[in-house]
Every structure is written in structure tokens, then in C-alpha cells.
Amino acid sequence: MNDSFLLDGEDIPFTPGQTVMQAAAAAGKYIPHLCWHPDFAAHGSCKLCTVKIGGRFATSCTVRAAAGQEVENRTEELDAKRRTLLQLLFVEGNHFCPSCEKSGDCALQATAYEMGMLTPHFDHFYPDRPVDASHPDVLLDFNRCILCELCVRASRDVDGKNVFALAGRGTRSHLVVNSDTGRLADTDFAATDRAAAVCPVGVILKKRVGFAVPIGLRTYDRKPISAGMGADDKAGAGIGEAG
Amino acid sequence: MATAELEDILERHRRDPLQLLQILIELQARDGWLAPATLGALADALGMPRARVESTASFYSFLHTRPAGEYRILFSDNITDRMLGNQALMQALCDKLWLQPGKVSEDGLVSVATTSCTGMCDQGPALLANGRTVTRLTPERIDEMAHLIRRRVPVGDWPPEWFHVEDNIRRRDVLLDHGLAPGAALAAALERGPTGLLSEIERSALRGRGGAGFGSDIKWRSCRDAWGDAHYVICNADEGEPGTFKDRVLLSSYFDLVVDGMCIAGMAIGANKGFIYLRGEYRYLLDRLETRLAQRREQGLLGRNILGRGFTFDIEIHLGAGAYICGEESALIESLEGKPGKPRIRPPFPVTNGYRGQPTTVNNVETLALAALIAVRGGEWFRAIGTPASTGTKLLSVSGDVARPGIYEFPFGVSVTEVLEAAGARDTQAVTSAGAAGHCLAADEFGRRIAFEDVATGGSIMVFDASRDMFEVARNFAHFFAHESCGFCTPCRVGTAVNARLLDKLAADHGSPYDLDEIAKMHRLMQGASHCGLGNTATIAIDDMLAKFRPAFERRLHSPDYEPAFDLDAALSQARRMTGRDDPGAHLGDNHEALAEARPHAQGAHSSADPVSAKDLQP
Numbered sequence: 045m046n047d048s049f050l051l052d053g054e055d056i057p058f059t060p061g062q063t064v065m066q067a068a069a070a071a072g073k074y075i076p077h078l079c080w081h082p083d084f085a086a087h088g089s090c091k092l093c094t095v096k097i098g099g100r101f102a103t104s105c106t107v108r109a110a111a112g113q114e115v116e117n118r119t120e121e122l123d124a125k126r127r128t129l130l131q132l133l134f135v136e137g138n139h140f141c142p143s144c145e146k147s148g149d150c151a152l153q154a155t156a157y158e159m160g161m162l163t164p165h166f167d168h169f170y171p172d173r174p175v176d177a178s179h180p181d182v183l184l185d186f187n188r189c190i191l192c193e194l195c196v197r198a199s200r201d202v203d204g205k206n207v208f209a210l211a212g213r214g215t216r217s218h219l220v221v222n223s224d225t226g227r228l229a230d231t232d233f234a235a236t237d238r239a240a241a242v243c244p245v246g247v248i249l250k251k252r253v254g255f256a257v258p259i260g261l262r263t264y265d266r267k268p269i270s271a272g273m274g275a276d277d278k279a280g281a282g283i284g285e286a287g
Numbered sequence: 288m289a290t291a292e293l294e295d296i297l298e299r300h301r302r303d304p305l306q307l308l309q310i311l312i313e314l315q316a317r318d319g320w321l322a323p324a325t326l327g328a329l330a331d332a333l334g335m336p337r338a339r340v341e342s343t344a345s346f347y348s349f350l351h352t353r354p355a356g357e358y359r360i361l362f363s364d365n366i367t368d369r370m371l372g373n374q375a376l377m378q379a380l381c382d383k384l385w386l387q388p389g390k391v392s393e394d395g396l397v398s399v400a401t402t403s404c405t406g407m408c409d410q411g412p413a414l415l416a417n418g419r420t421v422t423r424l425t426p427e428r429i430d431e432m433a434h435l436i437r438r439r440v441p442v443g444d445w446p447p448e449w450f451h452v453e454d455n456i457r458r459r460d461v462l463l464d465h466g467l468a469p470g471a472a473l474a475a476a477l478e479r480g481p482t483g484l485l486s487e488i489e490r491s492a493l494r495g496r497g498g499a500g501f502g503s504d505i506k507w508r509s510c511r512d513a514w515g516d517a518h519y520v521i522c523n524a525d526e527g528e529p530g531t532f533k534d535r536v537l538l539s540s541y542f543d544l545v546v547d548g549m550c551i552a553g554m555a556i557g558a559n560k561g562f563i564y565l566r567g568e569y570r571y572l573l574d575r576l577e578t579r580l581a582q583r584r585e586q587g588l589l590g591r592n593i594l595g596r597g598f599t600f601d602i603e604i605h606l607g608a609g610a611y612i613c614g615e616e617s618a619l620i621e622s623l624e625g626k627p628g629k630p631r632i633r634p635p636f637p638v639t640n641g642y643r644g645q646p647t648t649v650n651n652v653e654t655l656a657l658a659a660l661i662a663v664r665g666g667e668w669f670r671a672i673g674t675p676a677s678t679g680t681k682l683l684s685v686s687g688d689v690a691r692p693g694i695y696e697f698p699f700g701v702s703v704t705e706v707l708e709a710a711g712a713r714d715t716q717a718v719t720s721a722g723a724a725g726h727c728l729a730a731d732e733f734g735r736r737i738a739f740e741d742v743a744t745g746g747s748i749m750v751f752d753a754s755r756d757m758f759e760v761a762r763n764f765a766h767f768f769a770h771e772s773c774g775f776c777t778p779c780r781v782g783t784a785v786n787a788r789l790l791d792k793l794a795a796d797h798g799s800p801y802d803l804d805e806i807a808k809m810h811r812l813m814q815g816a817s818h819c820g821l822g823n824t825a826t827i828a829i830d831d832m833l834a835k836f837r838p839a840f841e842r843r844l845h846s847p848d849y850e851p852a853f854d855l856d857a858a859l860s861q862a863r864r865m866t867g868r869d870d871p872g873a874h875l876g877d878n879h880e881a882l883a884e885a886r887p888h889a890q891g892a893h894s895s896a897d898p899v900s901a902k903d904l905q906p
Binding site for chain 1: 323327336337338339341342344345346347348610627632769770771772773774775776777778780781782783784785788808812815816817818851852853
């Protein structure tokens, strides 16, 4: 097929049925995103991948590519909106980058750097989100959760376990664990599950390997997240799994 | 709960996981809340992950996963309820019951809280007592209610007049004066056949009455043409827009016309099954509606072989459980399938992939009733009413500062002024033209016309006279959307919460012009970036109010410079309690200036205060 559309003025080929995001990723072009992952069905919730098509806003991970489309991606207008979205995510949860084990491997942090986010800007919500350290091999630190449902999708669609789900509504939305006690230890979750390696932020952390890779040598210390598009995203290893 | 009881409920719902929400509603009606063991047992019985049961149970406002008291009192908290004094009444009830709002009494007897608009704006203030609607609250009723609760009198034995709901129809036109016998419209439609009927609907130029105004003939034709194992008709009776109550009246007093309309839609699209998604706030209508459906089955007006013409169509009523978002059609379908009401990714649209993934048409209650009229009187007749782009009449729910709140049926094209005059509005400052989610008009715009091409509306008209503080209207709306955002997408979930906080900051005397700019910034972000109509419309009214009634906001500004939301002195209150101190030295504020004078470098302390310190003080 030789269908193509324009992404920031560059010709991007696509095959029918591909989304704008999929086609861009296949061509090695970076559209900022957090909840999208090449191996899973699109979720369309973080809205970081919002682009403009023919002057209208669209979610690039859910909108189908069409021949001749003119897609705006890395414009100042869109990146400014993305900065605001990132700030909203930062103040909604409790993100203490300097003390977070995921620092340097975190897609939220790396995307914030990429978008030039310098402060959280808004007043912090400081939600009360206790951690779950019950599992022998994995720690759940809900403070960082951005509700992307990648773990929900991985556990359901790949691991076949349904260990995670989102509960609640609005800002009370939160990740829950599928057991009577609500504790991860009381599920059949294993550190080898796909869901254990898919979190783009620092919620699902493997125990006893913390800081094995020193800060400064981590995924996004070596190259910005925008450069990662292509290698990781095409190969299916995905963001956040390098660490 | 006894296992036999659970079995009985499960059997009636065919052990279908898609019935989860209906099962949860029934379980809660029996137990008063949904205990962890209940959720676990249900998950096992339905063969679904417990976490998914929890997802649904924790999404809906009227489902409680913690004990909420034998008596659960929810005050409707629309701005119109507030204008009628609901806050004082709620405080009075709490005082009499020795309660804090939002908390359950220590003996587990009662809880008192607020809920979004219950659709009784024409006869408020209103509340829900264990899900039952109580209207026209007065201090006397509140007094007596406290007595009844303390004496543990069941809600069913409370004075019957408390539960009386008036129609308050103030102006009738072709719909409210239809004069058709039950089934007459259906007979006319069967006579025309699907093709003939669809032509009449096309000729009528009927557009959806929920507010978006999508062409009904296009919706029905695309649904009919979509391939599927089954087709479905859904009547959207999740009338949640603050200030709307027209569907309540249609369901109460024009139900046969609505059912005729659903059957007609079923015939047109080739469906044998329909659902009415009835908002939980209208639970009081359920038994009456079920009874009428049963009668129609006996009369050959529903079910198998309708009117002896070989057409089969039946209707099931599903209840909502307190979620405004379920008015959005794809969220409604998710809810109908027992899931949290989060809007789907579209396309595909419901007309091709709706309920159970099958072609589904979702229509507003009023649209279906009008389709029934068109089946009898024809498209040309309908098209002659209203304006060329907005044919027919529109039901308007008028409330707020008017002498005669209620339902007004006007042909499209009526001016806002005419509506205000009919309702007896005086000294009107502002009108919200489509509830909390639409534009807010100022006096110089009252000459505009109610029509899709001018002032588009689902029918919620709230009127504010010159005595009202439009800032408080905006703040009420902001909190409404923060409460009702489903939480799926970032801009709406966090943006609505930020907006509510910004307006609270202004209300608490901490505002500056900076905050007004921030509210405008949220508006620009949420419009366009949000996943569905809720986020895309949540800031329209507030943005209008900010532009048109700016003095109401500027009055609230504390300083022309930046002001933090954080109050350093208030944050010290806990430390003062812990140390037992309350002397001037333990306070900032007035003392703060003296301190700053003594230590010139400390001047920045107030504005640069890091909110982290507030958290550090917590035990």
C-alpha cells in the first residue's frame, strides 16, 4: 500500500486500519503518549497524544489514519496542552522523583522533560494512597498511579489473570487488586507476569533490584523518550520496560 | 444475606454478568449497602473477577461499599435547590440528628449528604430518603423527618404527601396535547411499514431532543442498515442535566406515547428488544412503569405479535444509580452492560456497535414521543412547526427565579424573553440555556431564539434574578462536574477538580486575577482534549459567567497579585491543638506582619510557603 498522511509536514505511510499513532511509531516518529503501548489495544485516556487533524483535536492512538490527512503534532500549541496535562497528572498523585526508584526509567518523568515541564504549576492534591508491600517479589506504590490501565490490560489480555482493575469515579479513581483482602499477596500475581513489567511509572516495582542501575545510566538518562520511539515501540518491548 | 435470596436475585437476572449493576442495586435495596462478602459472593456466582464487581460497585453514587446508615438522606444540591434554601435545611437536619454532613451516625442509624440534581427543580428543595424522592422541603418537614428517623419509622410509612410529585405543566402544544389513545401511533406506524415510517421521519426533519440534535432518520437508517445478530432500541431516561425534568413528566403522564415511540423505533430499525435506562433518581416511577408495560402486554400493545400484526417487541427497564455521565450514550450502554459508565472510544458508534456490540439506537425520551406523533400525523405536519432547521416543539424545564416553574412546550424559534414572560420571571440577570453544560446568557441576549441554530438546549432553563451571585452559580456547577466526571481521561478528571478548587479558593478569599486566568486556561484545555461531551462542555457555562458577569468574580479577589490557596496560619491549627497553645505567638496572620518587619528577609515566607508543610503536620 502507498497510502500516506502528513505528520508535521512529513509524509508518513500507513496501512489501512492503522491509527495515526501506530503509523507514526512504525515510521519512528514520536507522538507523546503515556497510556498507549504497541502491544495492547488503545485506551485513549491520558490524552497526551492529542494532535490536530484538519484543525480539529483528535486522539492519535484511537483515530484511524487516512490518506492525505494533515496532522499537527509537535506544535507549540499542542506541546503546551501536553505540559498542562502532565502537570495535572503530577499534582493529582504523589510524585517525588528524587526518591522514586523509577526515576530515569519513568515515562511520565521523561515525557515531562521532553515537553519542557519545569514546575507542577497547580496546587498538589496530596491524595492518601497507602502502598501494598504484601507480595514477596513486588511492591505496589499507588502514589504514582496515572490510571493508564496498562497493568489492567496486560494482566487481563496477556497473563489471563485479571489481577488489576480500576475502581471509583473521578479523582477517586484508583487501582484495585483482585482479591478478597485487596492485597497483591492474595492473588496469583507473579513477578514474571507481563503486568509486572508494563507500568510506565513507579507503581509496580520489583523488590530487591532497586537502584541496581544507578541514576544517570538509566533508560531516559541515556536518550530522551522521543528518541526511543521506533526501537522500543516497534519491537514491542515498550516504554518503561527497559529498567 | 441468605444464600437463597441471592440465588433468587441471580436467577431472575439469568446469572448474566451484564446484569451486574441491576443485581447490585437489588442487593443494596435489601441490605442497605454492599458488604465485601456480598461482592465476593456475587463475583463467584457470576464467574467474574471480584475486582470488576468492585469497579462497578464503587463507580455509582447510590451504591455504598461502606455502611451508609439505615436511613440514607441525600439532599439534591442543584443551584436551584440552593436558591430554595437546601443548605440551611440540611444543616438543620444534621443538627437535630447530631450529625456531620457526609458522615454516618455513630449508632449506624443515619447519614446525611448531598447528591446531584434529582430533577425536582420545579418543586424543590428535594431529597432522596433511601432512594425515595421527597419534594417541597420545609423546616417543618425536616423537623418531622428527624423525629421519624429517630423513632425508626420506615421511609415507606412517612407521610404520603411528602412523596407527591407534581407535573407542573404550564404550556401545552402538539406533544402535551396529543390526544392519542395508547397504541394508536404504533398502529399508524405498522400501517406505514418501516420504509414508509422512515420517510416520514426524514420528511419531518426530527432532530434528537437530548441537545445534540442529530437527525433521527439518519440515526435510525444507519442502525437499520448495520449488520448484527440483533438490534436494540434504548430510551435514554437518564435525565441528569441539572435543571431538567421534562422526561420525568413524559414518563409520569405520557408513558404510552413514549412506549409507542420505542416500538416504532424498533419496527424502523428491525429490533425486537428495547431498554429504558431510568435514572436512579426516578426510582419512584419504576413500579408504575412496570405495571403499565405488563398491561400493554395483555392488551397486545407490547411483546409478541403486537396488534396482531406479527411484530414482536418487548421492553426491559434498567435502573441507573447516580451517575450523570450515563446520559452520554456510550457510557449509558456500558452501564446497561453492568459496567462503570465510562464513555467508549468512538468510532465505532452505537448504531453499529452498541449494546452487546450490536447495532443500537439510543434516543431521548422526548424524541421517541415525537416520533410517535409523526407516525400518526406525518412528516409534513411536523415540519410546519418550529423553524426550518429546528422543526417541531421543544419541552423546556423552567426553574429558578420564576413565578411558575414547570414544563413549557414551545415551538422551536421561541425567544428567551417569551419563555421568561410565560414563566413570570422578573428582573432577570442570567439564564442558563442548557443546564450546567451549556451557555449562560445575559440580559442583552434574551432576544435570541431557542433552536439548534441559535440557542441549542436539551431543555434545562434555569433563571437567575438580579439578587443572585453568579459566582456561586459557577462554583456549584464546577463542583457538580468534579463530582460527575467519570475519571477516564486526564483533562476532565483532573481539570474539573482543579476548577472546583480554584473557585473554592476564590470563595475562601484567597483569589487573585491569576486564578481567573487559570479557570480560563482549564476551559481551553478541556474543550477539545476531553474524551467525551462531559469534559468538552463542563466549562462552557463557567467561562460564559466569567466573561459576562466578571464583577461577581472580581468581588472575590483578595489581592491584585498572586495568592496561594494554602493558608499557612490555618495549617498550624493542628500543631496548636497538639501543643495546647493558642497565644499570639502560635499564630501567623496579624502577627505575621510584625514578624516580617523584624526579619526583612522573611517577607516572602507567605507566598512561597511550600504546601508540603501542611502534610508534615498531619499525624
